[in-house]
Amino acid sequence: MKIIEAKNITSLVKKMCIKAAHELPSDVLLAIKKSQTKQKGLAKYLTALMLENAKIAKKELYPLCQDTGTSVLFVEIGTELFIKGNITKAIQEGVKQGYKEGYLRKSIVQDPLFKRKNTNDNTPAIIHYSFKEGDKLKLSLLLKGAGSENKSVLKMFAPSATIKDIKDFVLSAVKTAGASACPPFIIGIGIGGNFEHAALLSKKALLRKINNFNKNKLYAALEKDLLKEINKTKIGPQGLGGNISALGVFIEEEPCHTASLPVAVNIGCHVSRHITEVL
Amino acid sequence: MTYLKMPLTLEKIKNIKAGSQIFLSGTIFSMRDKAHKKMVEENFYPLNLKNQIIFYMGPSPTRPGRKSGSCGPTTSARMDKWTPTFIKKTGIIGIIGKGERCQEVKAAMKGKVIYLLAFGGLGAFYAKCVKKSEIVLFKELGCEAVYKLEVENMPLIVAQDIKGESIL
Numbered sequence: 001m002k003i004i005e006a007k008n009i010t011s012l013v014k015k016m017c018i019k020a021a022h023e024l025p026s027d028v029l030l031a032i033k034k035s036q037t038k039q040k041g042l043a044k045y046l047t048a049l050m051l052e053n054a055k056i057a058k059k060e061l062y063p064l065c066q067d068t069g070t071s072v073l074f075v076e077i078g079t080e081l082f083i084k085g086n087i088t089k090a091i092q093e094g095v096k097q098g099y100k101e102g103y104l105r106k107s108i109v110q111d112p113l114f115k116r117k118n119t120n121d122n123t124p125a126i127i128h129y130s131f132k133e134g135d136k137l138k139l140s141l142l143l144k145g146a147g148s149e150n151k152s153v154l155k156m157f158a159p160s161a162t163i164k165d166i167k168d169f170v171l172s173a174v175k176t177a178g179a180s181a182c183p184p185f186i187i188g189i190g191i192g193g194n195f196e197h198a199a200l201l202s203k204k205a206l207l208r209k210i211n212n213f214n215k216n217k218l219y220a221a222l223e224k225d226l227l228k229e230i231n232k233t234k235i236g237p238q239g240l241g242g243n244i245s246a247l248g249v250f251i252e253e254e255p256c257h258t259a260s261l262p263v264a265v266n267i268g269c270h271v272s273r274h275i276t277e278v279l
Numbered sequence: 280m281t282y283l284k285m286p287l288t289l290e291k292i293k294n295i296k297a298g299s300q301i302f303l304s305g306t307i308f309s310m311r312d313k314a315h316k317k318m319v320e321e322n323f324y325p326l327n328l329k330n331q332i333i334f335y336m337g338p339s340p341t342r343p344g345r346k347s348g349s350c351g352p353t354t355s356a357r358m359d360k361w362t363p364t365f366i367k368k369t370g371i372i373g374i375i376g377k378g379e380r381c382q383e384v385k386a387a388m389k390g391k392v393i394y395l396l397a398f399g400g401l402g403a404f405y406a407k408c409v410k411k412s413e414i415v416l417f418k419e420l421g422c423e424a425v426y427k428l429e430v431e432n433m434p435l436i437v438a439q440d441i442k443g444e445s446i447l
Contacts, residue, residue, distance in 0.1 A: 042300075042436075046398060049434070053404040057349075062403035066339045066349040066422075103348060105339040105422050118421055147354050147377070147399060179447065180354040180378025182399035238398050239378065240436065240446070271400040 002078070002135040004279055006085025009137070012277055013094025016141045017071060018102035020275040021063045024054045027210040028186070028272045031247040035184065043242025050237070050270060065271045068104035069143035071095045071125035074204060080135040088127060091139075096121040107146070128200065137279040140207050148185070148269040151177035154199055157261040166191070166263055167226060173265040174230050174246070179239025182269035185246045186210075187230065190264040191219075192254040198262035205250035206268045207276070214251050223249045237270070247272075282432070286330055287372050292393050295437055297444040301395060302432040307375065309336040311353055313423040314416070319361040324368055326416060326425070332373035332395075337422035338412070339402065347409035347428070349402030352377035355394075363387035375435060379447045389443035395435040408433040 024032075032054070036047040057064040073091060077083070099106055099122040108123065109116040132138075153173045157165065170189060177185065190201025213220035227249045236242025247270065256262060281295055285305025295301070308326070310318075310333055318324055335355050339348035355376030358365075362384045365371070374388070375395045388394055397405065408430045416425035439445040 049398060049401055049404055053401040056407060057403035060403070061342065062406045063339045063349040064403055065400050066337060066351055066402040067353070068339060103340040103342045105337065105348070107422075120421070145400075150354070178378060179396070180356060180399070182377075238396070240396075269400050 001080055001082050003082045003084055004137055006083060006087060006090035008279065009083070009087060009090040010094040010097065012139065012279065013091050013141070014098040014101065016139065016275050016277055017095055017098025017104065017143070020141055020143050020273045021068045021102055021104050022057050022061055024064065025272065025274060028247065029054055031210040032270065035244040035247065039242050039244060042240055043236045043244070046237040046240065063104055064273060065145055066105055067107060067145040067147065068099070068122070069145045069273070070108065070149070071122060072142040072144055072203065073125055073127045074140040074207065075127060075129050076132050076136075076138040077129060078134040078136045079131055080133070081137060083137070091127055092123045092125060095125040096123050138276065139279070140276040141274060142203070142206060143273040145269055145271070148177065148181040148267040151181045151267045152202070152265060154195070154262065154264040156195065157263055159259065159261045161261055163222065167229065169263060170226055170265050171229060171233065173267065175233055175235070177267045178235060181267050182271065183235050183239055183246070184237055184244050184270050185230070186268035186270075186272045187226070187246055187249045188266035188268060189249065189251045190266070191251060191262070192256035193262060194256060194260065195262055197254060198264040199266070201252040201254060202264035202266035205252040206266060206272065207274055208248070208250040210248045214253075216253070219251045219253055223251050285332065287332070288330060289372065289441060292372070293441050295393065295440055297437050297440045298446045299437045301435040301437060303332070303395070303435055304431045304433070305429070307332045307334050307428050307430060308415070309334045309338070309350070309426040309428060311335050311337050311423055312357055313420050314425050315358050315361040315365060317417065319364050319368070328369035328371050330370065330372045332375060333371055334397070334428070335374070335376035338426065339422070341412065347406045347412045350405045350409060351399055351402035352397035354378050355380055359384050366392055380439070385439060385443065385445060388439055390441060393437060393441055394439035396438045397433070397435055405433065
């Protein structure tokens with residue numbers, strides 16, 4: 001049985017926070033570069049600024065965006081793995097160290113409703129655990145800014161809903177998100193599960209690489225359709241018009257109750273900061 | 280393309296149209312949710328903001344030897360609740376933010392305030408426009424404190440001009 005020391009998880013999470021805040025995933029960067037060639041005028045200029053921003057962030061170590069987000073982790077634990085120490089504490093400590101040493105903005109408040117006092121270390125991170133056969137520990141981290149997160153929505157449809165109903169719901173969410181959620185977007189959609197799982201699936205979808213479509217052909221076709229229709233809205237970069245409003249649309253689906261059809265839309269901004277590492 | 284330098288007067292900006300590209304230089308003040316809440320709800324206005332521009336922004340921490348951390352705009356609509364009173368009490372001439380405003384804010388800005396869009400998700404890029412940065416109020420609010428910033432050629436777009444014309 002493989003043994004992983006908790007302190008190694010801390011140092012990895014720390015590095016992941018710092019790297020994610022400063023470096024766009026290569027697929028996202030490539031998608032932005034490609035989108036530039038399809039645009040003109042102001043939209044093209046704004047896309048060039050996005051690329052310039054990515055360059056400055058990586059080269060000179062300024063966070064890509066001042067909102068370095070809520071730290072969201074998906075942790076896949078191999079069943080043949082023994083973790084020596086408390087994994088949750090190790091991850092939280094890694095986030096704390098990463099945000100301090102990386103000069104990242106601490107945005108988490110302790111009490112959501114009354115005091116709203118900053119915890120000053122960006123903890124607690126939000127951690128989702130799952131298990132998988134094998135002896136690997138897979139950590140995926142998303143730094144999720146509030147501008148786009150605040151525009152995310154969930155609806156419990158009746159199973160009688162049509163594909164058009166679902167599409168209209170997604171399009172309406174995207175249009176409402178508009179300029180303040182920092183388009184061009186990456187849209188995560190969770191379909192099925194139940195109330196809380198649909199939201200979780202929509203978040204997980206944001207980890208997918210651009211141009212990696214759903215393995216199920218029906219869902220892949222829906223992803224392509226939605227991407228086309230979102231681009232037709234002409235929201236454009238920064239909501240100032242243009243033919244690229246989204247860089248990717250990703251659907252994750254799951255079985256659900258015969259009487260339910262939950263759909264969640266998690267809006268992701270163009271600074272889609274995520275990173276995956278395996279120990 | 281228009282190059283604007285602080286300080287400004289209504290006279291200087293009255294003919295700048297919605298949709299124009301601006302490069303702004305000079306002193307501006309950052310503030311966001313908590314500073315607005317404190318000032319408006321406690322009727323506490325210790326800074327002279329007459330004819331000043333405020334920037335809805337909360338920076339990332341500044342690395343040693345740097346002028347600023349990352350500093351792009353935050354969602355303006357969150358400030359809508361306080362903005363009409365804030366404009367009346369302070370006499371600001373401009374707001375820099377991100378995204379649409381509600382009708383009440385649009386009406387309150389007409390004839391008095393130019394609404395400028397900074398581009399979201401470009402915090403590193405905007406950091407390079409900052410030549411000087413210091414906290415001047417509410418230090419205890421951390422990134423939500425009021426920062427006095429010296430900016431140079433900060434690229435913006437006019438979302439709503441002084442006449443009240445808007446591109447959003």
